[in-house]
Amino acid sequence: MVLATLKKPANTTTQNKTATMKALVYQAVGKKALMDHPMPTISAPTDAIIKITKTTICGTDLHILKGDLPSCTPGRILGHEGVGVVDQVGSAVTVFKPGDRVLISCVSACGKCFYCRKQMYSHCTTGGWILGNTIDGTQAEFVRIPHADMSLYPIPDGADEEALVMLSDILPTSFECGVLNGKVEPGSTVAIVGSGPIGLAALLTAQFYSPAEIIMVDLDESRLEVAKRFGATATINSTDGKAAEALIKLTAGRGVDTAIEAVGIPATFELCEQIVTAGGHIANIGVHGKKVDLHLEKLWDRNISITTRLVDTVTIPMLFKTVSSKKIDPKVLITHRFKLDKILDAYETFGHAEKTKALKVIIET
Numbered sequence: 001m002v003l004a005t006l007k008k009p010a011n012t013t014t015q016n017k018t019a020t021m022k023a024l025v026y027q028a029v030g031k032k033a034l035m036d037h038p039m040p041t042i043s044a045p046t047d048a049i050i051k052i053t054k055t056t057i058c059g060t061d062l063h064i065l066k067g068d069l070p071s072c073t074p075g076r077i078l079g080h081e082g083v084g085v086v087d088q089v090g091s092a093v094t095v096f097k098p099g100d101r102v103l104i105s106c107v108s109a110c111g112k113c114f115y116c117r118k119q120m121y122s123h124c125t126t127g128g129w130i131l132g133n134t135i136d137g138t139q140a141e142f143v144r145i146p147h148a149d150m151s152l153y154p155i156p157d158g159a160d161e162e163a164l165v166m167l168s169d170i171l172p173t174s175f176e177c178g179v180l181n182g183k184v185e186p187g188s189t190v191a192i193v194g195s196g197p198i199g200l201a202a203l204l205t206a207q208f209y210s211p212a213e214i215i216m217v218d219l220d221e222s223r224l225e226v227a228k229r230f231g232a233t234a235t236i237n238s239t240d241g242k243a244a245e246a247l248i249k250l251t252a253g254r255g256v257d258t259a260i261e262a263v264g265i266p267a268t269f270e271l272c273e274q275i276v277t278a279g280g281h282i283a284n285i286g287v288h289g290k291k292v293d294l295h296l297e298k299l300w301d302r303n304i305s306i307t308t309r310l311v312d313t314v315t316i317p318m319l320f321k322t323v324s325s326k327k328i329d330p331k332v333l334i335t336h337r338f339k340l341d342k343i344l345d346a347y348e349t350f351g352h353a354e355k356t357k358a359l360k361v362i363i364e365t
Contacts, residue, residue, distance in 0.1 A: 023077045053161060140340075172311050181283040184206050217271070259282045334362055
């Protein structure tokens, strides 16, 4: 009898030697744990399994842990950003193969539905922002990516993976939801309310359009100092509750052409309402878990526009080029680095940024 030699399947780089992996799991409001979790498997022909090499924590993950996003239920692996290596692909995946290094988009897109045809990938009928929300996410050793051909981007040889992690979400989010929606243009005056990672990313990308002034507003003086280094023309510490008065004075009583909300709480959105000039734009980026008052009694005759948006990641290819050509360096946003087995420490550091001075943290598996 001749025994056939077992060969590794063509669509995988690793054998599933263990049924579990390490993952950060949302357990309940305020509770999370690093634990053993079943490995992801291909469930549709368009899926790919990615071995995560680097990921990060987003402010949205903190919103989930606060209970602001009921769509994310206990038992979910958190995270929607990262880079990695293709481990397995479904039979319908044609762009990627096992062994490819890839950037993961925070938004999954089928490319075929009504919304995808409008490039509103965030509203894809079978995708959108589902990673770390309604399906398991990237803060783990492996992740399943639906619609892999449309939701992954190849990483060229020599590219800096840490920098590219910032392209999963934070850069396209700040650029699309803040800068583009806010109609930033040459010579305009821009205020960015919130100097956290998203606000600072908006500051970096707003400079593509050469506004005359970019004014950063925050409670944390150390973050405002960072904003100055990143290109802010002025900063306002809002601790005294008089940020609106200070900003109106700074703009000679006129207000700003673009007010970008980059926090996600009622006070910061209402501040944007107070500082926008006639004919200006309020661009909301923040994730809001509570109602916000819209003061139409003051705004009804001001000719302003208010925009909301969930990132579509349509600008990732452009941002990829700007990073590769050194026109922008998103690594300046990275302040701390951890291994996956220390991800709870990473959350502690990220969640207490006022003490730790944390912006973005890199987690390496």
